[in-house]
Amino acid sequence: MFDKVKNIMDLAKSIDFGKLEEISKKVDLGAVMDAVSKMDDKQLHGLMKMLNAGKQKRELPPINGDFYAMDSKLNDTDRALQLKVREFMETEVKPIVNKYWLRDEFPFEIVPKLAALNICGYTYNGYGCMGGSSLMEGIIAAEIARVDASVATFFGVQSGLAMGSIYLCGSEEQKQEWLPKMQQMQVIGAFGLTEPEVGSGAAGGLTTTCRKTTEGWILNGQKKWIGNSTFSDITIIWARDLEDGEVKGFIVRKDNPGFSVEKIKDKMALRIVQNGLITLNHCIIPESDRLQKADSFKDTGKVLQMTRAGVAWMAVGCARGAYENALDYTRKRKQFGKPIASFQLIQNHLVEMLSNLTAMQTLVFRLSELQDKGELRDEHASLAKVFCSLRTRDIVSKAREVMGGNGILLEYNVARFLADAEAIYSYEGTKEINSLIVGRSITGFSAFV
Missing domain, CATH: 1.20.140.10 (Butyryl-CoA Dehydrogenase, subunit A, domain 3)
Structure with missing residues (x-):
């Protein structure tokens, strides 16, 4: 009985009597009070809970897309690196990304800061690279793409396609010359495989050709959709050898005669990525810039x-x-x-x-x-x-x-x-x-x- 009286008194305290006159015009207060007086303790408690619900701040669960806690599989060092990359993307990229995406431009100011994370070429051994796991490399890619897929694509071209071509297919001399500078992003790379008329059929249908002469290797053809190519220092170009029909790779420098790039405009996706249409017109490449371990597709x-x-x-x-x-x-x-x-x-x-x-x-x-x-x-x-x-x-x-x-x-x-x-x-x-x-x-x- 005491609890019931207390609940009714608590209910009375929660009423703004200044509004009673206004409320009385809409409801029969006598009938309301009669109904309340007949409630048992459980019903009164439920009514009080309902009345107080709007006053209490709801504690919502954290927003976390890792529902199965896959990140818990990481050791402390890897987890710290993941959070470091996340913080960089949240503080340095997220505030500016929409502006650059809308303008179809690349935020060059983030490159030194991205390089400072020391994550470029993450899985490679030597040449300033970490020699880390593929799992952590994937997590880094996901963390970057979680804020912006364009920046992730830029990084993937640099760290994966361009550096990877030299790491897997280059001579030791070529690795020593390029990889340390690319790891620090002092040299930016691009990867030229896709062509205006050849995408999925690259394995057997490249129209860009190479031919060995006394002057060096002569490259002719075009490459399309080549990310980073409008500002890259070097571009890996894949071409079909006219002599043996096999695909070979070349490190082409941006100031090489016969090499030109036109920016692809009016894209609806990855607008921050600077894709280019590359034209190779009697572009002469020395043997020293041919990827020495790339002899076929x-x-x-x-x-x-x-x-x-x-x-x-x-x-x-x-x-x-x-x-x-x-x-x-x-x-x-x-x-x-x-x-x-x-x-x-x-x-x-x-x-x-x-x-x-x-x-x-x-x-x-x-x-x-x-x-x-x-x-x-x-x-x-x-x-x-x-x-x-x-x-x-x-x-x-x-x-x-x-x-x-x-x-x-x-x-x-x-x-x-x-x-x-x-x-x-x-x-x-x-x-x-x-x-x-x-x-x-x-x-x-x-x-x-």
Whole structure:
């Protein structure tokens, strides 16, 4: 009985009697008080809880796209590096990224700061590189892409494709000359494989040619979609030898006669990445700048296999950035008097996004474990590229959907992910080509034409 009296007194204290006259015009206060007096302790407690609910600040769970705590698998040193990269992206890149994306320009001021992280060429041994794990390299790629896929692409071209070509296919002299400077980003690299009329068919259909003469190697042809090429110091060019028909690689310097670059404009995705159309017109390259261990497309393929795994990690980062921004938005955006995150359909979208993201994370973790064991095969990297880039498209689409019309505005940090996911879906091998690589592996039949 005492508890009941106390609950009624607490209820009375919660009433603003100054508003009683106004309230009495809308409800029968006598009937309300009679109903309250007949409530048992449990009912009164529930009523008080309801009345106080609006006064108490709700403690929401942290926004974290790592739902299965995959980061807990990292040791303290690796975890610290992950958080260091995250802080750099949050403080140095995130505040400026929308401006540069909109203007189709590259933020050169971040290059020295990015170099200071000492993560370029992370898995390579020697030449100033860390000699770290493929798993950590993937996590770094995801952390960068979590804020911006364009910066991740710039870094992937520099650290993976350009440095990787020299590391895997260059002579010791070439490695000593270029890799330490590229590791510190004093020299910026690009990777020229794709052509205006040759993308997926690069293995057997390169139209850019090379021919050995007494002057050196003469290169002729064009390369398209070459990231970093408008400002790179060197570009790795892959060309078909007119003599033996094999693909060979060359280190082409930016001031080499016969080498020119035109910026590709009007892109809808990865606008910060400076893609170029390269023209090689009787471009003479000395033998000393030919990659000495690149004698066929199989050697090119070694580079692509290594970096394709990185693209899968980038897709994970892009998806995580979109999911976390969307989740944050839904908890702040109110409609019908409450956050839209409390609506069933919104929660359904968020759970579907998180499900795909978590599946992607577990896949790429295992992929990098295979890579660190030396067991990575083409089909492993291709399956990851197919699945992760496909699921990323779905995640960024749902992220935009839960944000309504605001989802197409740059300021809400999802529109950029929505557009950039389209580029990730296509580069480093289309879904169809990577699917055929996996299909050949599991069936024993090649469906390539």
